[in-house]
Amino acid sequence: MSMLHLVNKSPYESNNLSTASSIMKGGDELLLIEDGVYGAVKAGKASAMLEGCTVSVMGPDLAARGISEDKLADGINVIDYNGFVELVEKNDKVQSWL
Amino acid sequence: MKLTIQVNEGPYQHQSADSAYYFAKAALEKGHEIYRIFFYHDGVNNGTRLTTPPQDDRNIVARWSELAEQHDLDMVLCVAAAQRRGIVDDGEAERNGKDATNIAPGFRISGLGQLIEGGVQSDRLVVFGD
Numbered sequence: 321m322s323m324l325h326l327v328n329k330s331p332y333e334s335n336n337l338s339t340a341s342s343i344m345k346g347g348d349e350l351l352l353i354e355d356g357v358y359g360a361v362k363a364g365k366a367s368a369m370l371e372g373c374t375v376s377v378m379g380p381d382l383a384a385r386g387i388s389e390d391k392l393a394d395g396i397n398v399i400d401y402n403g404f405v406e407l408v409e410k411n412d413k414v415q416s417w418l
Numbered sequence: 419m420k421l422t423i424q425v426n427e428g429p430y431q432h433q434s435a436d437s438a439y440y441f442a443k444a445a446l447e448k449g450h451e452i453y454r455i456f457f458y459h460d461g462v463n464n465g466t467r468l469t470t471p472p473q474d475d476r477n478i479v480a481r482w483s484e485l486a487e488q489h490d491l492d493m494v495l496c497v498a499a500a501q502r503r504g505i506v507d508d509g510e511a512e513r514n515g516k517d518a519t520n521i522a523p524g525f526r527i528s529g530l531g532q533l534i535e536g537g538v539q540s541d542r543l544v545v546f547g548d
Contacts, residue, residue, distance in 0.1 A: 326544075328434070354433045380440075381433075401444035408445075408542050409419055416545040418426065 322347040324411035328354040328418070331366035336417040341369045351399075351407055352377040357385060360392045367393035376407060421445055422536030423455045426547025428463035429478035430471070435464055438546035439481060446489050454492045454536040455482075457525075461547070462495040462505050467522035479522050486524030493525045494532045 325340045325348060337359045340350065350373050352359050359366040360377040376397040382389070389398055399407070408414055423442055427434035442452055457464050469479040486493050495505055501514070507521040521527065537543040 328437070328546075353437060401440045402448065404441055405445045405448050405450065408421070408544060409450075414542055414544050416547065418545065418547045 321413075322349065322411045323413045323415055324348070324407050325350045326414065326416040327352055327356040327359065328416070330355040330358040331364065331369070332358065337366055338369055340415075340417045341373050344373055349374045349376065349407060349411060351375075351404065352381075353404075354378075354381055355385075357381045357387060360396050361387060362391060362393040370396070376403065378404065419445075419450045419542065420453050420540045421450055422453050422533075422540040422543045424533060424543065424545040424547070425455065425457045425461040425464060426459045426545065428460040429469070431460065432548055434546040434548060435461070435478050436476075439478070439485070441544065441546070442491075443485065446485075452489065452491055453540045454494060454532065456494050456496070456533040456536055457499075458496045458530075458533065459499055459547070460503070462500045462503055465493070465495045465500070465522050465525035466505055466520045468520045469522075483522050483524040491524065495521070495525055495527045496533070497527050497529055500527050 325344060327337045327340050329336045331337045357377050370393055376399045379398045379400050423438055425438045429435045464482055471477050506516050506519045507527050508519055510527055511519050
């Protein structure tokens with residue numbers, strides 16, 4: 321039983337990323353969308369929270385915010401909407417942290 | 419895979435109405451079935467046909483209507499949320515004595531039970547919101 325956690329808020333405006341990453345269990349995955357993509361920036365305050373988590377980030381949302389992929393923390397998968405659908409297929413449940 | 423999608427945010431607010439649309443489109447293109455899209459809270463504003471965005475902007479409401487027509491989607495607006503925000507179909511206009519309707523093509527107004535049933539009948543419930 322695995323869960324996909326969706327975070328759409330910047331770590332600078334809400335604690336959702338911190339809460340989600342602390343509550344995730346082995347096998348769970350995290351997907352950062354919308355302003356949530358700020359959490360994937362290597363130099364940002366949130367990258368330490370992602371250690372040990374399987375993390376993907378929406379490429380179109382990164383591009384819309386002018387964040388290039390070389391600015392991301394190590395080991396993060398950049399995906400598109402097809403990849404989003406595949407993550408929803410792969411995990412049994414989807415939890416949006418709104 | 420059978421999906422129900424919940425949209426809690428209005429159009430042109432932040433990004434959730436766009437994320438939900440692109441997710442739905444990608445899922446349909448991959449051959450998945452969308453059992454229902456349920457619009458809740460400010461999300462019901464996705465269903466007013468009186469929206470007139472500037473010509474060089476996307477028309478979020480018309481985009482939903484077109485997707486529904488192409489794929490025969492069931493798009494439901496929560497009745498209590500719609501009443502509060504003035505989204506009206508023929509039935510609601512008659513029931514509440516309103517002189518006009520504004521629901522967009524492809525949408526219908528119904529109760530919260532439709533969200534629960536969508537969750538029960540689908541393999542995944544994916545929520546987009548603020």
